[in-house]
Amino acid sequence: MNDIFTNCKLKNGFGPSVQQTAAAPSPTKRPLSPDHPNPALPITETPSPAMSRMGWALRTLLVADNSSCLKDRKVSGKLIRKCAPGTELVDWLVNLAPIVHTRAQAAGMWQALVEEGVLTHVNKEQPFKDKCFLYRFRLDEEGGAPAVGIPQAEDQHAANEHIREALSALFQRGPDATLRMILRKPSHERTSEELELVFEELVHIAALSHLSTSIKRELSSIFVFEAHAQAGTILFNQGDEGRSWYILLKGSVDVVIHGKGTVATLKTGDDFGKLALINDAPRAATIVLKENNCHLLRVDKEHFNRILRDVEANTLRLQEHGKDVLVLERVAKQRGQHSAFKYTVMSGTPAKMLEHLLETRLGQSVGGMDPFLDDFLLTHIVFMPVVQLVDELANYFHCDTHEDAQTPEDREYIVNFKKRVIQFMQKWVMAVRHAAFEEPSVCDFIEDLAAEVEADPDLNEETSIVHNVLTQMARYQEDRNQNAGQKWKLPPNGQPICLFSGNATPSKTVIRPDDDIIFRVYCADHTYCTLRFPMHTTAELIKACAADKLQLNRGPEDLCLVEVRSNGERSVFKDNDVSIPTGLSLNGRLFVSVKDHLDALTQLQEQECPTEGVDIDLEILSTKELAYHITLFEWDLFYAVHEYELLYHTFGRHHFGKITANLDVFLRRFNEVQYWIVTELVSTPSLSKRVGLVRKFIKLAAYCKEYQNLNAFFAVVMGLSNMAVSRLQQTWEKIPSKFRKIFQEFEALIDPSRNHRAYRVFVGKLQPPLIPFMPLLLKDMTFAHEGNKTSLDGLVNFEKMHMMAQTMRTIRFCRSRSLGLEPPSPKSEGEVRSYISSFRVIDNQRVLTAMSQKVEPTRKL
Secondary structure (H helix, E strand, O other), X not given: OHHHHHHOOOOOOOOOOOEOOOOOOOOOXXXXXXXXXXXXXXXXXXXXXXXXXXXXXHHHHHHHOOOOOOEEEEEOOEEEEEEEEHHHHHHHHHHHOOOOOOHHHHHHHHHHHHOOOOEEEOOOOOOOOOOOOEEEEXXXXXXXXXXXXXXXXXXXXXXXXXXXXXXXXXXXXHHHHHHHHHHOOOHHHOOHHHHHHHHHHHOOOHHHOOOOHHHHHHHHHHOEEEEEOOOOOEEEOOOOEOOEEEEEEEOEEEEEEOOOEEEEEEEOOOEEOHHXXXXXXXXXXXXXXXXXXXXXXXXXXXXXHHHHHHHHHOEEEEEEOOEEEEEEEEOOOOOOOOOOOOXXXXXXXXXXXXXXXXXXXXXXXXXXXXXXXXXXXHHHHHHOOHHHHHHHHXXXXXXXXXXXXXXXXXXXXXXXXXXXXXXXXXXXXXXXXXXXXXXXXXXXXXXXXXXXXXHOHHHHHHXXXXXHHHHHHHHHHHHHHHOOOOEEEOOXXXXXXEEXXXXXXXXXXXXXXXXXXXXXXXOOOOOEEEEEEEOOOOHHHHHHHHHHHOOOOOOHHHEEEEEEOOOOOEEEOOOOOOOOHHHOXXXXXXXXXXXXXXXXXXXXXXXXXOOOOOOOOHHHOOHHHHHHXXXXXXXXXXXXXXXXXXXXXXXXXXXXXXXXXXXXHHHHHHHHHHHHHHHHHHOOOOHXXXXXXXXXXXXXXXXXXXXXXXXHHHHHHHHXXXXXXXOOHHHHHOOOHHHHHHHHHHHHHOOOHHHHHHHHHHHOOOOOOOEOOHHHHHHHHHHHHHOOXXXXXXXXXXXXXXXXXXXXXXXXXHOOOOOOOOOOOOOOHHHHXXXXXXXXXOOOHHHHHHHHHHHOOOOOO
């Protein structure tokens, strides 16, 4: 048996052999020498049933098609049965499937079959390539199934049906298969496009989140993909020489220590093996695969050490009084591009980073915005409040105040520094727009600059810049004065926040911190008071005032402000939290309660009922007109959200004392649309009407996608995927296959696997204007925040700021062009606009599921 195990090679394309001791239960042992995977070979011992079935279906249709590319061919004098060039297979698949839009997508789908051994290169020397290399199905290999003629009609029908149902699953596997193929190629064979694809994937791996961009780019070229078919395989033993660092992409491993047994289990996203490389020490534990078909990324010791050496060689540290104050890293040239700057900032003190900006990154004729400057302007509020920044800029601008005598060289230096401060202000206003003027100290400083520029002939060239900034400031102040005293209300029956005037359409109206909002606060017996406060009012003040009006007769320290959601869940607000009313969930209510009596709080009866909205027959509304007005409405909500609100939301608005009201309203809208879909369907007792509604909502999703309103697209598709809707078996059975297929494509697009890879690839090809899926942007912000410390050794971790600024720039990109949709032929414009501004919504999943059970009881077996 030992000989059999020793000589039996894995069919995963990289494992030379599996070693196992004579005792059957003992785990297999992976060889110590680093292996070199072959991307042409499978990564599994045998194909999965799903991929085998898909291979059979595709082969059946190819063989049935007399004009197809699958033919017997002579290669080097040898007859190869039923093989086809990669280019023709790609052509055939693109023509077969409407969901396949590009040749690269089709190639990825074929590679998914290659990596499971369903399809192979005739000489097993190539992964799938859109080239003239020949490939054949496993069934047609030597020793495979006997040759057969044209498939029977029933086989062709079964193959067509299977492909119609399952091709979207193969489509989803394509990008991952392509990535694995790249990671099994030698480093020198990876193209710049392939390295970029790997880099984009590495950005979202938690174990790498703390590493700099340049290191991730280095890793893109040296990471190797490994797959192991058998649970129990030993990756390395305790005491072995450390030769590689690993990251788990799929599966889990046990960490075993002599005398202690299994001390931990590592799962997808975890890494291990790095400590032995850093310390050049033996392995501290044995790693045993816990599951079959584990996937890992591997970096070998020589590459690991080279990266460490390169990082140190490319790092420049500036010190003051023996301590680091600025850490720079040399910028590596990417794909032939030449950076205007040789170094990028990794970390530093706030003051030193600002000084570096003013001295080296301004005053040069460089096209576009310097990335470091843009990152600084978008994120400085995290580490350098506006008041401190203005003080520092004022010190630089007035650096000549205490000089008694100046040489011409001194004067030239001072004038150049003043010019840089003025340029900085211009870039600041360009980057953050009206937010730059919200602090009175900024406006005072701008006016001070303007006066100095007018009085100093050496600054004549900067006059136009200052006038432009003054014009922007005047527009902001005029707009603010026009909207002074703006009042909002949070209606009592669950409708969205709206202007007190009753105008439900925001028309890009921004909610400001000093705008008033009128809302209710309840106590345990469901009595309530109505309050009116500015948006920036703290929870502490709201609870004190509500307690007084409701005569609770308890001190503020004994009370808390709580949201009670429609499902009964409670969420307690911090005393210093702001923007409270806008942050409530769809059917949430605000309560003030004694801290010890939170369990006594119950939801109001009306919280389980639909929110108030316009009652209208959806069947009479044009679906395209519905999508058009939803997009216009949500564009206005999206346009009102400032990039800073993402930072306030991520770090906690109480840290800044700033509101996130515009972001709250936009996020609430996503949930409103999602639950509107569910509510409408489970509230419709007629089966035929439900079928019509499902078709209408699938078309609505298609129109939202066409209008590039991806936030609403996600909301509609997620609503249709809700458990209360997906269980409506009788309804879905009557949906035409054409609509079911479209919906499957939509589900594939919103698939959250691999960090929403399908959506990211899709949205990366779009041009503005577009409305992005906001919850994913917030997830990216949270990922960057929680995976990276804000401060490292007393310095600001600017690599973290860069990651967050990248996400914030996405918002800017999406709005970089104005929305100019061609309006559909209006049929009932007034009704539609009124209807879409406030949907009837139930957001209690228990209630929705019960309603679903009522309209379609579960079938008894």
